Amino acid sequence: MRGRSVIAKVIVEATARLAAGAGLIALAGLLGVVGLLASTGPAAASVITAFPVDFSVAEGTQFSGAVATFEDDNSPGPTLTPADFNATIDWGDGSPTTAGMIGSSSAAFTVTGQHTYADEGSFTVTVTINDNPPGTGTATATDTATVSEADSLTGTPVTFSAAAGTPFTGTVANFSDTLTTNVPGDFTATIDWGDATTTAGTVTGGGGSFAVSGTHTYAGTGTFSVTVTLSDDAPGTATAMVTSTAHVGTTALSVTSVNFSVAEHAAFNGTVATFTDSDKTKTPASFTATIDWGDATPVTAGVITGGSGSFTVTGQHTYTDEGAFTFTVTVAENSPGTSMGSASGTATVSEADVLTPGAAMTITAFKNVPFTGAVATFTDSDTANVPGDFIAVISWGDASSSAGTVTGGGGTFTVSGTHTYANSGTFGIGITLSDDPPGTATATAQATANVAAAPPPPPPPPPLVPALDPRGLVVLGLALGGCALYLLRRARGRGTC
DSSP: OHHHHHHHHHHHHHHHHHHHTOTHHHHHHHHHHHHHHHHSOOOOOSOEEEEEOOEEEETTSEEEEEEEEEEETTOSSTTOOGGGEEEEEEOSSSOOOEEEEEEEOSSOEEEEEEEEOSSOEEEEEEEEEEEOTTOOOEEEEEEEEEEEOOOOEEEEEOEEEEETTSOEEEEEEEEEESOTTOOGGGEEEEEEOSSSOEEEOEEEEETTEEEEEEEEOOSSOEEEEEEEEEEEOTTOOOEEEEEEEEEEESSBOEEEEOOEEEETTSEEEEEEEEEEOSOTTOOGGGEEEEEEOSSSSOOEEOEEEEETTEEEEEEEEEOSSOEEEEEEEEEEEOTTOOOEEEEEEEEEEEOOOOEEEOSOEEEEEETTSOEEEEEEEEEESOTTOOGGGEEEEEEOSSSOEEEEEEEEETTEEEEEEEEOOSSOEEEEEEEEEEEOTTOOOEEEEEEEEEEEOOOOOOOOOOOSSOOOOHHHHHHHHHHHHHHHHHHHHHHTTOOOO
C-alpha cells in the first residue's frame, strides 16, 4: 500500500506543475505515473476485519446461509476477489469443520455455509478467514447458533393385565414423534404405576414411533391408572403424558411364549404363545389374549384355540423393519374370573432389501461455486421402503464427504447432495446407500464430476488515463516534444508538424 501512496504524491506534484505552466513535460510525466498505477496488480490484504452473523434453525433441519462478513485493508475498491481468501467453519457441535463459501458485494465479503444440527440448544460457531498467499491476513468471527426444538410428541394409552404378586414386564404406552430422526436415547420415560410407585421406563423404537415398557409387581388386585411420561432429553423441552390402564387379578395363568422368524414387510401369521389352566372345563371363550409386538405399534388381539386345560394363542402382524423385537402375550380370564398371565418372546425379523445402483451419472460443476443436484439412483427389491429407511453418504473425490438426501419410493430412490469444489478437474464420486440400523443392505454407485474454472469476475472499470508501458511513455514523450517544437516554430512563423 505504501508504493501506491508514493505514486499518488508524484501525481499531485505533476498536476501542480502542469497547472503552473510546466506544460507538456509535466503532462507526460503524469501520464506515465498514471499508466504505472493502472498496470499495478492488486495488493494482498494484510489486515482482515471479521463480523459475526448469528442465526437460528430448527434441529434436524439443514441451515444454509451467512455465518460471517469481513472487510480487508485493501477496501474499498475492486482490488481483491473472493478467490483471494479461504474460510473454515467450526459449527460448535463436535461435527467436523467444513469449508465456507465466500461471496462479495459492494460493501463487504460474506461467508456462507451449510449444516444440520442433530439436537436443539445454543452453539458457538467459529468462522476463520485467511488471506491466500502471499497475503498474511487472518481473522476470526464467533457466532451464536440458536437451534430450536422440532419435536412434537403424542401418546397412545395401553390396557394390560397383570397378576397380583407376580412381576409384570411389558409395554405400558406408545408415542409418536414428528421428528423422525430421533432415536430412543434422545428420550427419558417415567411410569407412575398407580399404586404410589414410580419407576423409570425403557424407550424403544425409532423413525417417529416409540414404545415405553417397564417392570412392576402389584401387591393387590384391582384396576390401576398408569401415567406414562416421555420427555426429550435436555436441553429439549418436548414432553407428552398418557394414562394407560392395568387390570390386576388374583392368580396367574401359566403362559409360555413361542419365538418366531419372519422377513420385514412380510405378513406373519402363526403361534405366539401357549398356556394352561387347571380348570379343564374352560373353553377359548373363557379367556382374552392381547399381543404387544414390540415395535411400538398398537397392541392387537390374539386368537385362542384349544381346550381341556391347554390352549394356543396365534396372531397376525407385519414388521416394517428388520431386527430382533421382544413381543409380549398377555392372557386374562374373562369376568367373573380373575386369573391372568403373560410371557415375552423374540421375533427375529430378517433383512428383505437388495439394493442395486443405477447407471453412473456425470455432473457438471464450477470451481468455488456450490453444486446441488442428483448424483446417483438405486433400486430396492423391497418396494415398501421409504426414503427415511436409508442413509446416504457421498464421497466427492476431493478428500471430502457429506451426507446425501434420499428421495423416491416404490423401489426406486435418488441420492442428491450439495458440494463446492475448490479446484477444477475431473473427480470420481462414490455414493453409498445403506439401510438404516439394524438393517445391513448396502450398495455403492459411481459418478463423475467435471469441474470447470468458475467464470472470471467482471473486469475493473477502465482507468481515467490509458495505461502505458515504458516504451509507450517514450513514444508519447517524443510525440509531445515534437508537437511542442512545432508550436514554438509556428509561433515564430515557420515550420510544420
